[in-house]
Amino acid sequence: MARRKTFSAPTDLAPTRPLTIVRWTTNNPGGSDVHYGVVHYGTDPKELNQTAKNPIRLNQNHPETTFRVHLRSLEPRTTYYYMVTSMESNGKSDGVRSTVHQFTTP
Numbered sequence: 175m176a177r178r179k180t181f182s183a184p185t186d187l188a189p190t191r192p193l194t195i196v197r198w199t200t201n202n203p204g205g206s207d208v209h210y211g212v213v214h215y216g217t218d219p220k221e222l223n224q225t226a227k228n229p230i231r232l233n234q235n236h237p238e239t240t241f242r243v244h245l246r247s248l249e250p251r252t253t254y255y256y257m258v259t260s261m262e263s264n265g266k267s268d269g270v271r272s273t274v275h276q277f278t279t280p
Contacts, residue, residue: 194245194277198258202239203268207232210263211241215256219274222257229263253278 196213203209210229214222228243241260248254255276260268 194248194254194279195242196245196256196258197240197242198272199238199240200260200268200270202232202234202237203260203262203270204232204234205266205268206262206264207234208263209239209241209268210261211243212259212261213243213245213256214259215245215254217252217254219255219276222255222274248279250279 196211198211208229209232210227212225212227215224215226216222226243226245228241230239230241232239239260241258243258245254245256253276255274257272257274259271262268
């Protein structure tokens, strides 16, 4: 089965203290129970030089997995570019990577 990926728009939860949550859903990647959602981001779409990641415990019986990664201490009124991927706890990539997306902080 081919892995499909869908991405939701980043959600800005605290405009006075910039926090953005990047959320996306993929087919369940299988493998180990613990995976990481990983976001590579930056202010230049060709240089995503910052990384944030968040662990998740997979429900192996569920066909899809939703990853959520918090991006903290973002500059106000700044456009950020990001790409998402995921990996097992041992660092092995799940083999799915998004294209580059963007959002602007308030």
